[in-house]
Amino acid sequence: MQGTKQEVRNLIAGRWEGANGHATEAVYDPATGEVIAETPLSTREDLDRAVKAAGAAFGPWAATPVTERARILFRFKMLLEENFGELRDLVTLENGKDAKDAGGEVRRGIEVVEFACGMPSLMMGESQRDVARGIDNVSYRYPLGVVAAITPFNFPCMVPLWTLPVAIAAGNAYILKPSERTPLSAVRLGELLLEAGLPEGVFSIVNGGREAVDAICEHPGIKAVSFVGSQPVAKHVYELGSAHGKRVQALAGAKNSMIVMPDAVLEQAVPNIVSSAYGNAGERCLAGSVLVAVGGVADEVVEKIGEAASAMKVGPGYEEGSELTPVIRDSHREKVRGYIDLGEEEGATVVLDGRQPPREEGFFVGPTILDNVKGEMRVAREEIFGPVLSVVRVASLDEAIEFTNASPFGNACSIYTENGAAVRHWRERVEAGMLGVNVGVAAPMAFFPFNGIKDSFYGDLHATGKDGVRFFTENKVEVTRWLSEPGPTPDVQRPTETGA
Incomplete structure (x- = not known):
């Protein structure tokens, strides 16, 4: 695939948009230094349009039965498998890693999709009858609304897949801001999601740099932000997003x-x-x-x-x-x-x-x-x-x-x-x-949290696993008491056959 100039586009309201006169940043093949694409540096106005489209899509999507949402993810998983080689080669092209590591990255991303396909069970609440005399207590999980993820260059396919299948299956509308250095994998993921039948506006891509990051952290229409990247930027995103009332998970650096x-x-x-x-x-x-x-x-x-x-x-x-x-x-x-x-x-x-x-x-x-x-x-x-x-x-x-x-x-x-x-x-x-x-890369499976601590993580709920489900949902707890006694079913007035 090297030597082929790729097109980088935003995805807003189900429509692909080119650079449209925006400033761009060069995308390189790290193995040759060749420019293979140009990433459009989106503005706050671009993000705002994506948030409005996501907000319009959220209501109908959240009301879609969780089993139907899961079926779309099953189709998405099938498409990822069918296009595995292409996704692996895209990762190698834009990031530079070898085919084995790139294939492993794609596979680990697919494993999160498999986990999210179980959302009908993962979204289940809890209940307890007779918490007091005649009173029952039950909890329900609800999606948050419009959420966003800011992802890094080193895993351009896997890290978006850490959050997007979980967030979408849980009923949220999701905006992805991939690394401006490695945007090609994200574009292909968006194409496959649309092919899987995801409704327009439920998934958006807004490419860009610092302006797009800050706009995501500050936009009042975004309820939660997931970030993966360096420690200084993770701290910045956590502080800025939290200051604007958002739920934030920010995965940071390491030693x-x-x-x-x-x-x-x-x-x-x-x-x-x-x-x-x-x-x-x-x-x-x-x-x-x-x-x-x-x-x-x-x-x-x-x-x-x-x-x-x-x-x-x-x-x-x-x-x-x-x-x-x-x-x-x-x-x-x-x-x-x-x-x-x-x-x-x-x-x-x-x-x-x-x-x-x-x-x-x-x-x-x-x-x-x-x-x-x-x-x-x-x-x-x-x-x-x-x-x-x-x-x-x-x-x-x-x-x-x-x-x-x-x-x-x-x-x-x-x-x-x-x-x-x-x-x-x-x-x-x-x-x-x-x-x-005796394991040098202690990467947890998709059903466990990616569990950094100290300055390697800012937030309360980690990515992936049940923590990821909790991060992208909110509980409502209901306490129920019925005041009347059960009795015979009252007679129902049936319509006469006159004029039938």
Whole structure:
């Protein structure tokens, strides 16, 4: 698909709209640096039209029986399966990740659609008879209204699918603002939703940048906002949206530790660690970016990781066998290089240096290992979002936990060990919302929440799982008492047959 110029459009009131004279931002193929599309930078007026169309569609859609809404999602799921290869290739084209990771992303998104197809059960309320004498208590779930999602570049298909099937199946009208860097997957999702039979206005796409983000957070017609992205922007969205009376979930950055114990099975752990640190060029919020080596295992594990990382094939995601793919932009490549420079200046040992571009074209950074990193160094504390692994050496598991808990982030933490007592000790004390035991990317299934804590999440209800259903719905609780006694059914006046 590389070399083909793609069209990026807004979807408002069921109609596709081109740039219409708007300013645009270039969309690049990260593997070549070629401009493959232009994203229209929508205005507040564009968003307002989308909100009005969504508001008009909301009432009839919310009144549609939940079973009928679910049937449309079943059709959508079928279309996603039929177009799986196309969606995978779109992700590779605009994000740069390899076909395996891109296919995994699409599959994880489809799993959320499968979960949302169960909305007839997920929307069920609760009831209790005789909470007092002759009084029953029951609760019902209702959709909120018009809701919005602001999604990132690193998972352009999966992250929109974290929220849109749940929100729509629950009866809301939904507006998507995809990353201006990776808008192509979102357009295709919109086309498939319309093909599945979703009524006009229930799903909208408003492309754009900062102006569109702020407009979503401030618009009085939007009831809830879901955000996934960097920590500074997540905090901004949470504060701005909340200040305007919205329900907000904002999934933010990370600095995830992978703790390697002396008894770890390195033959299996090392490939898993390498995949976690360097998969998708390190551009994922569950990437293991800090290796915490406990005791005497440090030298051996660093040597083995260095050997495996050095052997990785660097190349475009659409080339078979590519293992280390490009980062999203040249500006981001310079940021990653700057962190490697910083780590060296702070006293870290550059065991593997990826600063020299491993390929002339595209936005590639080579795999990098920074050893002897100390807790106070910025490369140990700040999110780099690139193929850079920092190695911290500690004497004990408690010291590893202490290092991990000193991070302001709390997205994920993994431990490599065969010692169940050590796992339990770690689990009870570590401050992270998603835990992996011999698993480097501790991504929960669609029916569990994506459970970051601390500065990795702003809000109360997480994305996906039952938390996602709760986020996009509101309860009404009814208390019922009947004052009359049951008696015989009164006679009903029947019409005479005269004149029939």
